[in-house]
Amino acid sequence: MIDLRSDTVTRPSPAMQQAMFEAPLGDDVFGDDPSVNGLQQQACELLGFEAALFAPSGTMTNLIALMSHCQRGDEAIVGQQWHTYKWEAGGMAVLGSIQPQPLVHQPDGSLALHDILAAIKPDDPHFARTRLVVIENTTGGQVLSLDYMQQVQQLCKAQSLACHIDGARIFNAAVAIASQQQQDPYQVARQLVAGFDSISVCLSKGLGAPVGSLLLGSHEFIAKARRIRKMLGGGMRQAGVLAAAGSYALAHNVQRLAEDHQHAQVLAAGFNEAVAQHQLQAEFSCHPVQTNILFCDLSPKLADFLRQQFTEQGILCTAGSYQSADGQRCRLRFVTHLDVSLAQIQQVVAVSQQVLAHYARNNTRNNARDNSAVL
Structure with missing residues (x-):
């Protein structure tokens, strides 16, 4: 069998399984699973964020991010083909009461900056309040450049909007750029996400872990996100056995x-x-x-x-x-x-x-x- 349906079909390697078997465990809902805490700290150090939260899936970490950034009746600007808009069962609207404002993609996979600006609603009680811009990198396998990513986060800051990255395959983007420029992919990844308020990173796609995604942001943001994870049923107990696979993936499966x-x-x-x-x-x-x-x-x-x-x-x-x-x-x-x-x-x-x-x-x-x- 040659399974090319998705990079989600990967199995843990023997070395990853051994790391899972040997993982020290605690109760992550109480915050004392050392393997989960270690994974979260590892991701923060790699990507330059203050805090992180481990959750079962990228769909959940994206929804947690949207619900942490937005209140009921707020609006999030997204791409028409973004995972957050098209492939997550309408969770932002159904569970978060967040209005999506989808935009047409450019041929390179990006959202045009002028389209983002034009979609921001005036401060008027007739409109949902535009609160968040979501960017996806990679998007359909396409890489959004360092320059573009920085332009988006600068636009958001200038417009007082929060900005989130669905970075399920952010390390694929970083490796692609690093390979062209002979740079370290971890350093490129930090540059790609610099200035953004939050990012969701999937561990169970190309990185090869069996389960799990990370949400990263500020201490204040992750404290709010932890409450929403509980609300959505995403609190896990001895989750270190899964987190250990994520730690192994971040250390060994990025450059490959x-x-x-x-x-x-x-x-x-x-x-x-x-x-x-x-x-x-x-x-x-x-x-x-x-x-x-x-x-x-x-x-x-x-x-x-x-x-x-x-x-x-x-x-x-x-x-x-x-x-x-x-x-x-x-x-x-x-x-x-x-x-x-x-x-x-x-x-x-x-x-x-x-x-x-x-x-x-x-x-x-x-x-x-x-x-x-x-x-």
Whole structure:
């Protein structure tokens, strides 16, 4: 099985499991689990925040952040494809009574600064009070630059707005930038988040921990967040067994994210070569790859055939349909991670070569038969 559905499918390595087995435990609701406290302190030191809070999921840490920053009837500016807006079951509205103001994304994945400014509501009782701007980095695998991140936090400060990062894959962004500039990814990560009021960091995606996310902010903010975590049912007792996995991940699995990025590039290059070889450009196109996520847009017919063949070969990905100017298209998503080797990526490329060759031959035969019928 080659599972490219998501980097959430990773399993703890033997070394991570050993760290979990040996973790000293306490009661985190009372604040005395040494492994949880150690993880929270470790994250603060890495990213430059005063305090942190461990919670079961990134969906929860994002919701805790939104409810800590906003009161009932406040508004949060988000992107239309942000996880906080589209993929978290409407939690900010349903549980937080927070009004989302979604904005259209730019081609690079960012929100235009002038769109953010235009969305801020006047201080008028007819409107929800704009209180927060949420940024996601990476977003769909795209990296938002250091300059852009700083421009957003400076805009928020100038407008007296709080600013939160959904940084589920912030270390993927940091590694991508660091690889280009020959810098330390931990230092780049600190620069990416500098000046923001809070950030949510997922430990169970590319970093390879089985469970958990961190919310970071000021002491005052995290004190409020701890109360909301309790309200949402997120207090855990002997959570150190999970926190130990997160500590191991932050120490050992950040720099290796570069391998996942390289594997995604190999996968995209292999697909593009096969598509060009069999002249299927009208039916199969790959989006540019920046980190560990590759999106491919296919005709529905080719997508169905490719996925069927992949499934038979034990290759998993995710898919969704959308309406384009050229008609219905299917978007496949492939996510590389620490449980997929270069040899397995090369195997996927080899299978795709065979599948696309077979598809192209069938298309040629079908077109020939159609032409004969017409004659």
